[in-house]
Amino acid sequence: MMASLSRLRLASPEGVGLLLLAAYAAYGLFWLGSIDERDRLFFYEVTLSGLLAGVMYSLVALGFVLIFKSSGIFNFSQGVMALFAGLFLTGFMNDFGVPAFLAIPLTVAVMVAVAFAVERFVLRHLVNQEPIILFMATIGLAFVLEGVGDILWGSDVKPLDVGLPRGASDFLLDGYGLYVEKLEIAAAAVAAVLVVALSLFSQYTRIGRALRAVADDHQAALSVGISLRTIWVIVWSIAGAVALVAGIMWGSKSGVQFSLALIALKALPVLILGGFTSIPGAILGGLIIGVGEKWAEIYLGEVMNALFGLNASWFTAIENWFAYVLALAFLLVRPQGLFGEKIIERV
């Protein structure tokens, strides 16, 4: 990315984008200096909450990236996998009284079994098919996993408590007047650990290097004896474990329930922005989307009213779709996403 920055030309779309961003940042700093202390504190609160919400989105996006990076499959069922893992975890804990420290590895085992089943019954039969076929297969997989989860565990809301802290941080709220959720701080810490662990795994382990080889070139990897099937099982297992982490974080917030599957919709703009093949991109994309949508929800109405005299209430409940607007605007400037690989095809 630094290399591309050094080659940046102001006349290019990226240059224009960067100029707009700089102008926006300058205006933001000027505005921040002009508001009173209470509003400034609120702005910091919004920004911090946006960043932490972004981390929650990134946890879902990470699973997409892992699978796409190693197999070129856009796994539509990633959100449902988070739900599926959450259902098994709460099932083990609430229905069978298994403590969290045992229920979590048991659920990981279930997700590994799912990975084996996906490879055996879906992917193995679709080798060399078009990406759209594989994508459609993951849509089918989403429905299967949702249906199986419903049959096994039912559709009611399942409270989840694995011992994660909840509520506002007393330290920040009482000491500095800042409202930050303890659960989201925990999610940020977990996301940081995940990224470091995944990076170390892919850089320094034999399997990790094999994963990278498959990601770079399937055919070349096969020619040096790397088993594609084994790699797929490993990748889907890791994505299953990441889905479990996302399921725990989101499930701790609102209970495990079928709307959890819809969090995948929150991950899509993150992927568009961060790039489909970059783990740091998923994190950074999440942070940008999280902050962007919170700023838009709270401030865009006021800005539009001040600049164009538009009714501020028209710009409420916009955070869901604004995330996509932000991602699409970004696409205009950098189609491959922040860290995505630029594809050049010669004809």
Next chain:
Amino acid sequence: MKKTIAAFIAATALAGPASAELVFAGLDYRTGPYAPNGIPFADGYADYFTLLQERDGGIGGEPIRYLTCETAYNTEQGVECYESTKGEGVLVYQPLSTGITYQLIPKATQDKIPLHTMGYGRTSAANGAVFPYIFNYPGTYWDAASVIVKHMLDVEGGSLQGKKVALVYHNSAYGKEPIRTLESLAEKHGFELSLLPVDHPGQEQKATWLQVRRDRPDFVTMWGWGVMNQVAVQEAASIRFPMDRFIGVWWSASENDVIPAGDGADGYKAVTFHGVGDDFPIYDEIRRHVVDTGKAAGDGSNLGTVLYNRGLVAAMWAAEAARTAQEMHGVSAITPEMMRDGMEALDVDEARLAELGLPNFTVPVKVSCANHGGPGKGMIQQWSAADRKWSIITDFIDSDREVIDPLIEADSSAYASEAGITPRDCN
């Protein structure tokens, strides 16, 4: 092969709907993101009809046939369910969705099949002169809004002058329904109303609750559904909003909505129009005739929950309307049009409720040609996190007719002129 097909067609024709049956339909949602709320309601609604069938052999000697169709709380699917089942002779539909209701109002009116949109749907359908086939007794969203504001007045010692009230609402036809009434009530009582919409499904509401934290309203009221409720209660607890000043509509008041928030939900309030728990004689009957015989719609775990009770009370009013229609027309095999007449003449007082095993369970309801909305009263229930149960903390509170009636009149008149309807003469 031809013989097989012919036999199949003949068998299908013979198995068609028998004319001497009372057909009721559950437009359920047991799947999708709103299933946790749809299931207990569907169970309660179905179990009451099963009870009547198993214990009494139906209603007025006529057996009951109960159909179900899955809507997944999706408007298009709901309309498909209606279209695919109306030919079965369904006497009344209970869509359990404001979105589906809005689509069905013109269709059901044309088909002459009554809709009971109990405490949801289009509020101005309470004007029976304009909406002869739509009923929303025992109360409407506007009644709920008014009852909530009256409770706020009680808490504040009779005045809301200069106070701030925030409405956190599902950004849909359902969630927007109370806005008009709350605006009028804000004008009348001098409070400042702020509107905070939350998009479907409501999994992420941080921006909304940051605004609540910034604006520091004296009360927050909520029109939520599904996961939106659980997240809102959790977020309110997290920002330390006083839960006894957070009051939801009756669709934001189930056990599902508060249990995930744990102790933080303690003190949360909501308006309701029926009792809580299973301490009513009818539950002995349901256990004996429905649950213990394995004929319950669910696994029996929802008995006595808020939404199960709501399904139960909805079915009770439907069955009583059918009984009324049978008496009015002197026939046991009634048609949907006769059912409509029964609904319009429905009169379930406290004595009748006691006979049905539901003493003091809900408000007495008397429907008329002009008033399809019923008495419009509500009580306030409050959640105890320690006991993990709701308690009723007020008597029935009357809604503010002075504000609501003119709004109903204006909205229904506008609908009538838009749809080219000449209102009936209800005098």
